[in-house]
Amino acid sequence: MYVAAKGGEKAIRNAHALLAKRRRGKKNLPAISLAQIAQQLTLAVDRVMAEGSLYDVELAALAVKQARGDLIEAIFLIRAFRTTLPRFGYAQALDTSEMLVRRRVSATYKDLPGGQLLGPTFDYTHRLLDTSLGLADEADEVDDQAGEAKQADDAAAPVSMPRVTDLLGQEGLIEGAPTDDGSEPFDITRAPVSFPVDRSTRLQTLARGDEGYLLALGYSTQRGYGRSHPFVGEIRFGDVEVIFEAPELGFEVSLGTVQVTECQSVNQFKGSATTAPQFTRGYGLVFGQCERKALSMALVERALRWEELGEEPGAPAQDEEFVLSHCDNVQATGFVEHLKLPHYVDFQAELDLVRRMRAEHEESRRAADMKEAAE
Amino acid sequence: MAVMARAESTELDAILARLGPLPAASNLKPPEVGLVMLRGRTGGDGAPFNLGEATVARAAVRLEGGAAGFAYRLGRDLKAARAAAILDALWQDEARRAAVEEALAAVRARLADEAATVRAETAATKVDFFTLVRGED
Structure with a gap:
């Protein structure tokens, strides 16, 4: 019933x-x-x-x-x-080479043009809890020191900061980025995804993917599940300008700036009989200062390129459908957490089933006992 | 328009007050908040991909007996978008252009100042490498 x-x-x-x-x-x-x-x-x-x-x-x-x-x-x-807002259109691609850089480090070149700029980073901290932060709050005092940062005297003018991949690219030591053929990239917010997908679809999916999930998958590639020997060619964070061509204006306007973190990974080689060995690369780009995520994204993005680069498949991070289908934490939490909602009818059916199975089991056991006794 | 997109709402209001009295402005269409899909490039310089959306406020006005003005700004501040559109319309008027530019100069200076501070603070965290003297020499 x-x-x-x-x-x-x-x-x-x-x-x-x-x-x-x-x-x-x-x-x-x-x-x-x-x-x-x-x-x-x-x-x-x-x-x-x-x-x-x-x-x-x-x-x-x-x-x-x-x-x-x-x-x-x-x-x-x-x-x-x-989902409640209309879409005005697509902006032009952000130009990260024109970024107002707030942090920029390279793990591959010590003396690169523009230098190593540590910016506001947790790196090199001792990870000791600073009890003074709690004390300042209790006393309701303004922590003046925290608001002060040293300023360099001679730094008001913009400094050119070429990407590390451009430096390597000049010598042909690294593969080039896929060229812009003018075609519109796939938009996962507008059309259903069917696998296999192209690189731009992967990047869009990863850019909104869960940080913890991508961190774990990136970590797995380092531990040997789809090894790709990464270096952080460069990680940079700062402000970039958003340019948009409004349909009714017919010309480009600047909408303001957004902050993004970009990570270029430099990975081990690919070459063939006709092309000399070159470094390969993975790419990460994320809103805000999300370095762990941008780096993890670059590692996973690189791992997903195994087929194109002629590598052995088999590691979880290389499985495009698995990686991309499970990286969205809103989808994931929706399906996992719906288990908390009432399943009374489903469960009733299963309860009924297990009772029937137990009754049948008991019956067959009794029948076997009787048979044994008779013999 | 780049400066008007970055100006604070209060700055725009102050500029409009300074430029007044102003002709009445009517909306060509109601100010509206929507989304623009931002894009990145694979590897920073390659084929584009969709990165994620940003909120954008837009406004379009016409001044009485004057030009039309438009504004697009990141964020959801419709009042600021409308003020920027009025400023844009005033800028179209040759007679007022110099005054608009002059009023915007303060905003431009503030933005340049903030960027210079960011650059100076960031430059102070630049690593100076030095080579240690080795014992065997």
């Missing part, structure tokens, strides 16, 4: 009210403002923009607040919001 059940409205309403109360925390503490989140939890905001696949600092800060700091929930909120 199938019985449709209904109910829980009141419980849900009350649960949501309780959620709002818990989100707010103790009332005697000031509520956290969106500007505070945007300014002081920048990297959480950046991750929400990157994986939410929507660049809007204020919205991402709001999502972090509403989600009580649960970043995947915040990403989900952003993805839901973007």
Whole structure:
């Protein structure tokens, strides 16, 4: 018998009210403002923009607040919001060589033009908890020192910072990037994906993919599952200009700037009877300062190119359909977390089935016992 | 338009107030927030791919007895977009262009100043390598 059940409205309403109360925390503490989140939890905001696949600092800060700091929930909120807006069009490709660089390091060249600029980085910190941060908060004091950074005297003028891949490319030591033939890249937000896919589709999918997932897959390639011997040719983070040709204007306009992290990996060689051995490369580009993600993306992007580069398949990170179908944390969390929702009818059916199987099992056992006794 | 896209909403309001009195502006279409898909290039310089979207506010106005003005800005600030569109329309007017440019100069200077600060702070974190003297020499 199938019985449709209904109910829980009141419980849900009350649960949501309780959620709002818990989100707010103790009332005697000031509520956290969106500007505070945007300014002081920048990297959480950046991750929400990157994986939410929507660049809007204020919205991402709001999502972090509403989600009580649960970043995947915040990403989900952003993805839901973007579906409510019309699409004005496609911007021109960002020119990362014209970036206002806030950080730029290369692990392959010590003395590269423009230099190694460490910028605001956790690298080289001792990972010791700084209890003074807590103390400053308690005393409600403004931490003046944290706001101060040294400035170089002679650095106001822009310095040219060629990409490491361009330096290697001049000598032909590294493969070139795939040329722009003027065709429109596939857009996974507009059309369903069917495998195999091209490199631009992979890049779009990875750019919004889950950081933890890509980190694990990138790590697996280093540990021997699809080895590709990576170097960080370069990682850079900073502001790039967005140029858009508005249909009604008929000319290009600058919409402002966005921050992105770019990673170029330099990997081991490919050559053939006709072409001399060259380094190969992987690419990562992510909204905000998301270095771990950009680097992981470059490793995975490179691993997915095994067929094109004539490498042995078999590692998880090389399996295009597996990697790309599972990297979206909104899709993943939707399917995994739906298991929490009522499955009473499904389960009833299974319960019924297992009871019947047990009864049959018991019956056959008894029959076997009887037969044994008779013999 | 690049400066108007980067100006703060308060800066645009202050500029409009300074340039007044202004002819009445009517919307050619209602100011609107939408999305623009941003793109990157494979390897930084290769074939393009879709990176992710950004919110954009746009406005289109016509000044009474004057030109039409347009604005596109990252973000969702419709008021700022409309103010930028009015400024764009004023800029079309030869008689007002110099005044608009002059008013925008302050914003341009602020932006240049901020960029210079970023460059100076970043340059202070530049690594100076030095070679250690080796014992056997």
